[in-house]
Amino acid sequence: MNTLRVNGVTVARGAGPVIRDVSLELVPGRITALVGPNGAGKTSLLEAISGVLPIASGSVHIGPHDLTRQSRVGRFRRGLAHIEQGRAVFGGLTVLENLRLTARTGEQVDQVLALFPELAKRADSPAALLSGGEQQMVVLARAFAANPAFLLIDEMSLGLAPVVFTRLLPVVSRFAAEGAAILLVEQFTHLALDIAQDAVVVSSGRVTHQGPAPDLLASPATLHTAYLGESR
Incomplete structure (x- = not known):
């Protein structure tokens, strides 16, 4: 280990x-x-x-x-992944596109969307149009989608x-x-x-x-x- x-x-x-x-x-x-x-x-x-x-x-x-x-x-x-202070989303990309930046497989995207049902409903929305809380969820979900051993x-x-x-x-x-x-x-x-x-x-x-x-x-x-x- x-x-x-x-x-x-x-x-x-x-x-x-x-x-x-x-x-x-x-x-x-x-x-x-x-x-x-x-x-x-x-x-x-x-x-x-x-x-x-x-x-x-x-x-x-x-x-x-x-x-x-x-x-x-x-x-x-x-x-090793690092979620820094603030909400570093790519506003011009959709929620789904943000997650695909780090996910290695479609299965990983599906898994994090299951953790964040709010994001699943907004998967095709540009990240810039999300609320502050939803953008923070995108940041966290994007890190999870990378499946890091250390976060x-x-x-x-x-x-x-x-x-x-x-x-x-x-x-x-x-x-x-x-x-x-x-x-x-x-x-x-x-x-x-x-x-x-x-x-x-x-x-x-x-x-x-x-x-x-x-x-x-x-x-x-x-x-x-x-x-x-x-x-x-």
Whole structure:
């Protein structure tokens, strides 16, 4: 079973490091919630793992394969997908055409449309005409259609109504249950921890806590201390 391993990664952005010596592991079938205060470096870490940002030091591996110097496309071919903040749909393409960009087979398209019945009803509609929630579903469905082994999700709830976001959480859980390893960054910390098995807290660019997500969720004092960066 291949895992994704982040080993001592440091990322520089602008004046200096925004991520310092971070290590974590993503295991197939499990969701890891990456939490921390605003400006902690969570988005930069995801971008470094997926290849959007270069890594100053450290390494990223999937199984025996060193991805540290590979391009984002190369990492995607190894099974690593990244849903970035915002809704990056191709507005001039229909919902179905958006999904076909990443799906390898028609069966994969059918499978994700079954997960998102709202999109099945709008399959022939240009993505630009969808609501914000529907566009976010397209982004998520497009990532699922690629059937990645490892999925990074950055602020899925951004710009969504709470009812839409809570509708998507079980879909993420189901995707993990089918074997994917997921790293989830989410502003609604307690909702992220509620569906995760593992938790990593980042503060000021450093990991301040790692452990089972249920334990962190059940201990507000521990979560508060971890956010402040006072615990390792």
